[in-house]
Amino acid sequence: MQNLPGKTAFVTGGASGIGLGIAKALLGAGMKVVIADIREDHLASATAELGAPDRVLALELDV
Numbered sequence: 616m617q618n619l620p621g622k623t624a625f626v627t628g629g630a631s632g633i634g635l636g637i638a639k640a641l642l643g644a645g646m647k648v649v650i651a652d653i654r655e656d657h658l659a660s661a662t663a664e665l666g667a668p669d670r671v672l673a674l675e676l677d678v
Contacts, residue, residue, distance in 0.1 A: 624649070638671075
């Protein structure tokens with residue numbers, strides 16, 4: 616994953632499970648991440664867990 620640093624990914628279902636795992640991996644690769652989920656309460660805890668507030672944007676969406 617050489618060309619990913621600085622790029623932005625949009626992850627649906629990013630507040631838990633596989634989506635959260637993908638968001639973690641993408642952050643680890645140097646990307647910025649937008650996580651979208653229908654559960655606002657889970658978004659807050661996921662954002663805290665990801666621990667990169669300057670590179671994570673959480674949006675409550677029903678995709």
